[in-house]
Amino acid sequence: MGLLPSTRALAAAGLASAVSCGFVPDRPTFSSEVSADTRAALAEADVSASDVAAARIGGALELYFGSPSAPGYHLTDAWIEDERDPGDAWWELSDEAADAVRDGNERRFAAQIRAVRAAIEAGAAALPDLPRPLRGGEAQARFEAAFAPLVAGEVELGGLHPDSPTAADASEDDPSFTWGDEALRFWESYYPTLEESAELFRTRCLFCHGPLGAGDGPTGRTLDPRPRDLRDGIFKWTEVDANRRPTRDGLVRLLQRGVRGTAMPAFRRLSRGELEGLVDWIRYLAVRGETEQLSTYFACEEGDVRPASVERAYGTVWGRWDEAEDHWLAVPAGPSPAEVTAEVVARGAELFRGSLANCASCHGTNGEGDGEAIWEEGEEGERRRRLDRWGQPSHPRNLTAGVFRGGGRPVDLYRRIKSGIGGTIMPAADASLTDDDIWALVHFVLSLSRTGGEPGR
Amino acid sequence: MMRLVVALLVLALGVLVVVSMEAPEWILAAAGSDWFPAELGLGAERVDGLFDHTNLFAAGLLGLTFVGLAWAVWRGAGRRAGEGSERSGSRRLEVLWTVVPAGIVVHLTLAQIQARDAIAADARGGEGAGAPLAIEVEGVQFDWRFTYAGADGAFGTLDDVTSVVDMPVPVGRPVELRMRSVDVIHSFFVPELRMKRDVVPGTVTPLAFTIDAQDHAAAGSPETLELRCAELCGWGHYAMVGRLLPMEQHAFDDWQARAGAAGFEAEAMADDVEDEG
Ligand SMILES: [Cu+2]
Numbered sequence: 001m002g003l004l005p006s007t008r009a010l011a012a013a014g015l016a017s018a019v020s021c022g023f024v025p026d027r028p029t030f031s032s033e034v035s036a037d038t039r040a041a042l043a044e045a046d047v048s049a050s051d052v053a054a055a056r057i058g059g060a061l062e063l064y065f066g067s068p069s070a071p072g073y074h075l076t077d078a079w080i081e082d083e084r085d086p087g088d089a090w091w092e093l094s095d096e097a098a099d100a101v102r103d104g105n106e107r108r109f110a111a112q113i114r115a116v117r118a119a120i121e122a123g124a125a126a127l128p129d130l131p132r133p134l135r136g137g138e139a140q141a142r143f144e145a146a147f148a149p150l151v152a153g154e155v156e157l158g159g160l161h162p163d164s165p166t167a168a169d170a171s172e173d174d175p176s177f178t179w180g181d182e183a184l185r186f187w188e189s190y191y192p193t194l195e196e197s198a199e200l201f202r203t204r205c206l207f208c209h210g211p212l213g214a215g216d217g218p219t220g221r222t223l224d225p226r227p228r229d230l231r232d233g234i235f236k237w238t239e240v241d242a243n244r245r246p247t248r249d250g251l252v253r254l255l256q257r258g259v260r261g262t263a264m265p266a267f268r269r270l271s272r273g274e275l276e277g278l279v280d281w282i283r284y285l286a287v288r289g290e291t292e293q294l295s296t297y298f299a300c301e302e303g304d305v306r307p308a309s310v311e312r313a314y315g316t317v318w319g320r321w322d323e324a325e326d327h328w329l330a331v332p333a334g335p336s337p338a339e340v341t342a343e344v345v346a347r348g349a350e351l352f353r354g355s356l357a358n359c360a361s362c363h364g365t366n367g368e369g370d371g372e373a374i375w376e377e378g379e380e381g382e383r384r385r386r387l388d389r390w391g392q393p394s395h396p397r398n399l400t401a402g403v404f405r406g407g408g409r410p411v412d413l414y415r416r417i418k419s420g421i422g423g424t425i426m427p428a429a430d431a432s433l434t435d436d437d438i439w440a441l442v443h444f445v446l447s448l449s450r451t452g453g454e455p456g457r
Numbered sequence: 458m459m460r461l462v463v464a465l466l467v468l469a470l471g472v473l474v475v476v477s478m479e480a481p482e483w484i485l486a487a488a489g490s491d492w493f494p495a496e497l498g499l500g501a502e503r504v505d506g507l508f509d510h511t512n513l514f515a516a517g518l519l520g521l522t523f524v525g526l527a528w529a530v531w532r533g534a535g536r537r538a539g540e541g542s543e544r545s546g547s548r549r550l551e552v553l554w555t556v557v558p559a560g561i562v563v564h565l566t567l568a569q570i571q572a573r574d575a576i577a578a579d580a581r582g583g584e585g586a587g588a589p590l591a592i593e594v595e596g597v598q599f600d601w602r603f604t605y606a607g608a609d610g611a612f613g614t615l616d617d618v619t620s621v622v623d624m625p626v627p628v629g630r631p632v633e634l635r636m637r638s639v640d641v642i643h644s645f646f647v648p649e650l651r652m653k654r655d656v657v658p659g660t661v662t663p664l665a666f667t668i669d670a671q672d673h674a675a676a677g678s679p680e681t682l683e684l685r686c687a688e689l690c691g692w693g694h695y696a697m698v699g700r701l702l703p704m705e706q707h708a709f710d711d712w713q714a715r716a717g718a719a720g721f722e723a724e725a726m727a728d729d730v731e732d733e734g
Contacts, residue, residue: 219692257621258600265696266600268622333723337615408619409720451613 034058035214035231035289038296045300056305057295064314065288068212071194073284076315086318089280090191097249097276102188104271109187116187120157120180127151127183138195146186150179157183190273194284197277200270205278208263213285215390223263229390230282231289233320234423237406242420242428244327245286245320251279261403283321290317329419331411334439348444351437356430359441367399367448374425389423396426402449413442464531471523478516482509495676497703498650499667500579505651507572514561580652580665582631589631589665592624596636596643596656599693601684607717618717624684625702627709629670636662644688647701649679653687668703679703 034054042050042057066072073087086092093101106113108131115128127147130140149155157180160166170176177185192200201209208223210216213230220227228235234243237259239250246254252275258266267275294313299305335344352367353360361373374394378384385393402408406416418438420428429438482492496502581589593604593612603624607616626632636645638658645664646653654664673679684699704712 260602260621263598265693266621269698269700331724334721336721340615410615411720411722411724446615450615 034061034292034296035212038292041296041300046303047299047305048303053299053305057292057299057310060295060305060307060310061288061292064291064310065284068198069195071198071284074314086283087194087280088191089276090189092248093276094249097252097272100272101191101276104273105188105190108271108273109190112187113184116157116180116183120178123156123158134196137199138193142193143186147179147183150183155179192273192277192280194280197274197281198284200274200278201281204267204270213282213289219263224392225262226390226392227264229289230285231292232389232423233286233290233317234389236421236423238422239415240324240327240329240419242422244422245324247324247328248276248279250328251282252276255279257407259405260408261405287317287321290320329415331414332435334410334414334435334442340443344440345444345447347437348440348442348447351433351441352444357433357437357441358430362394362396362426363399364396367445369396369398371396386425388425394425399445399448408446410439410442410446413445414438417441417445460531464527467523467530468527471520471527474523475516475520478512478519494648495672495679496649496651497668497672497676497679497682498580498647498652499582499669500576501649501651501669501672503572503576503579507569510568511565514565518558518561577665580631580667581633582667586631586667589633590627591633591635592626594624594634594636594645594656595639596645596686596690596697597639598641598691599686599697601686601697601699605713607713616717618713618720620716622699623702624699625704625709625712626668627706628668628673628703630706631665631667634664634666636664641690642688643686643690643697646685646687647682648685649682650701655688673703 034057038057039050039054042053047053064074071087073085075085079085084091090098090101112128112131119127127150129135130143134140144151150157158178161177161179161182163182164176164178165171165174167176202211205217207217208215208220208227209230210220210227213228215227215229217227233245235246235251235254237254238244238246239253240246252272255270255275255278256266256268258264267278270278291310291313294316295305295310298309298313302309351357351359352363353365358373359367360371362369362371364370374386374396375383376386385395388394397404404413404416406412406421417429420426429441433441485492493505496505591606591610591612595602595604600621601624603620604612605618605620606612607614607618609616634645636654636656637660638656640658642658643656644653645656647666650666650668652664652666654662656662680702682701682703684701686694686697688694690697
């Protein structure tokens with residue numbers, strides 16, 4: 001009988017000790033407050049009543065993006081005309097990506113699809129339950145709304161769906177379909193809404209990247225390198241010219257392979273649909289963050305928050321994301337493994353240390369990451385490392401370790417060297433370097449960590 | 458009377474415990490299902506055999522202990538309450554309870570040594586198995602990464618192929634892992650193979666296994682097996698799950714060739730895709 005109070009006392013003591021160790025993480029909040037950076041910029045600039053200005057920018061963000069717990073995009077007139085809604089990105093996927101999403105769904109929802117098929121065959125009315133992570137959420141509501149008459153037992157799985165052409169109207173292009181077909185379609189071409197993707201981000205990414213993607217999650221604060229601030233729209237390991245917005249497929253591949261040598265894990269076990277949804281959410285956070293930054297910039301310039309300027313910022317930022325594919329960096333054919341001779345590597349070494357490519361200035365003569373060009377004079381005259389876009393000190397990679405964050409294949413390194421690394425001090429290769437020069441650099445870099453069949457690293 | 462009731466209760470408890478150690482496997486087997494995941498690795502049945510064997514001894518010994526306990530409760534105490542009976546210096550008993558457990562322990566030790574060697578031999582595919590496939594495994598908080606030697610069979614050359622999370626392996630061919638850890642201790646664990654081994658930083662840990670082609674087919678040719686980290690390695694330990702992908706040798710060769718070549722191929726925008734849009 002004395003058990004209960006004493007367990008309670010024990011639990012309380014445990015809790016107290018956890019508190020006193022300071023191990024209780026902050027509870028990140030979802031809010032559409034503007035960031036501290038925005039407040040600081042407005043306060044510093046010549047903006048009248050900066051508090052009011054900040055509140056107006058916050059209000060504008062809510063208007064354009066909803067709140068992070070009820071996200072959505074404000075549709076511009078042009079989109080309405082084109083029937084485009086970036087909040088429902090299913091329609092933006094390439095055919096290949098759409099097929100990959102369907103393939104992934106067939107595996108992820110195999111149990112549901114099988115159950116619907118069995119129910120159709122048995123002439124049963126019951127529908128299968130949603131898989132656990134989706135149960136009770138937004139998806140459940142969507143599902144119930146779509147199949148309400150079925151759930152209520154008013155119609156049968158074999159009955160004609162109201163959206164279907166009747167038997168008389170049906171044609172080969174537009175065949176009739178039943179409630180059962182519709183239920184199968186629901187699972188086979190399932191695509192997460194922004195809200196569902198936000199939920200996935202909340203469980204898988206938030207503790208590092210933070211609720212609004214600022215890279216300030218409770219775990220993220222102790223990491224080196226810090227998790228990316230996703231509100232910037234600037235990424236390092238892309239397939240586009242540096243500092244351009246990444247392509248959808250590029251981001252999916254990034255999530256699948258993770259960032260080797262950092263805390264960023266590989267999310268290869270997520271289905272393609274989930275990954276595409278996460279890309280939607282990354283884009284949401286970025287477009288929102290960039291719009292906030294640009295609106296703040298305009299407000300500082302103009303001394304006031306003008307609705308027209310916020311709208312201009314929204315349009316400009318979307319322009320950047322919409323042209324991502326145009327800046328995709330094609331990789332020309334390079335030498336095959338057999339063609340990578342000692343001469344190619346020697347040519348790469350010469351370029352690496354030469355003044356045109358000038359890699360050695362940062363990476364050091366032997367590629368150990370100990371070059372001189374990374375140092376600068378700080379505010380108090382001290383010698384300090386140059387900072388990257390996010391205020392972190394630069395550490396040029398030690399290329400002899402053979403750990404490449406953006407991927408270690410020759411094509412990955414080609415892109416890295418050709419376009420530089422977004423947000424960091426590593427510049428794009430000099431335009432006068434030819435494709436062959438870049439390939440030579442790639443193979444010199446790879447040779448630094450290659451053991452040539454000898455065991456051990 | 459009271460004593461007899463307590464003794465019977467003790468006995469009942471003993472039966473319950475012993476049965477619960479052995480029964481689930483029998484019941485599930487009778488229902489046509491498995492207590493353990495499928496045995497897909499060569500030598501896996503030896504691990505299960507060893508488990509069952511050890512379990513049987515443990516259950517038997519525990520059963521005997523309960524019987525002794527019940528007997529002690531019923532007959533061992535003195536006739537009147539509060540009055541114990543005393544025994545000392547029984548050489549026969551001393552010898553019995555030293556020799557019997559020692560014999561059991563020696564027996565189990567020998568059985569394990571034998572099983573360990575047999576499993577190691579089986580895992581290498583036994584006699585006449587082809588050359589093993591070497592794979593370098595890197596455990597890192599919180600991912601599994603793999604390096605394959607590529608067509609030339611040598612590591613540290615340009616045609617090496619790397620993979621993260623997914624670990625394709627040919628069915629029926631011996632595989633030899635060389636495992637390293639970048640940070641803390643991880644543990645490579647694939648339940649279906651009955652293989653689990655710690656991956657310790659600062660050293661290369663070998664581990665060999667072979668997926669039994671027949672067992673794999675009999676189990677419905679599963680395309681993925683979970684590879685878990687079985688050593689608590691930090692906050693992301695729960696998510697440190699890879700996938701072993703058993704496939705036919707030719708499918709594996711295709712995969713390796715394609716993945717290797719992809720790193721060298723030109724990547725251009727497909728024109729026809731744009732035209733169609
Ligand atoms: Cu681990």
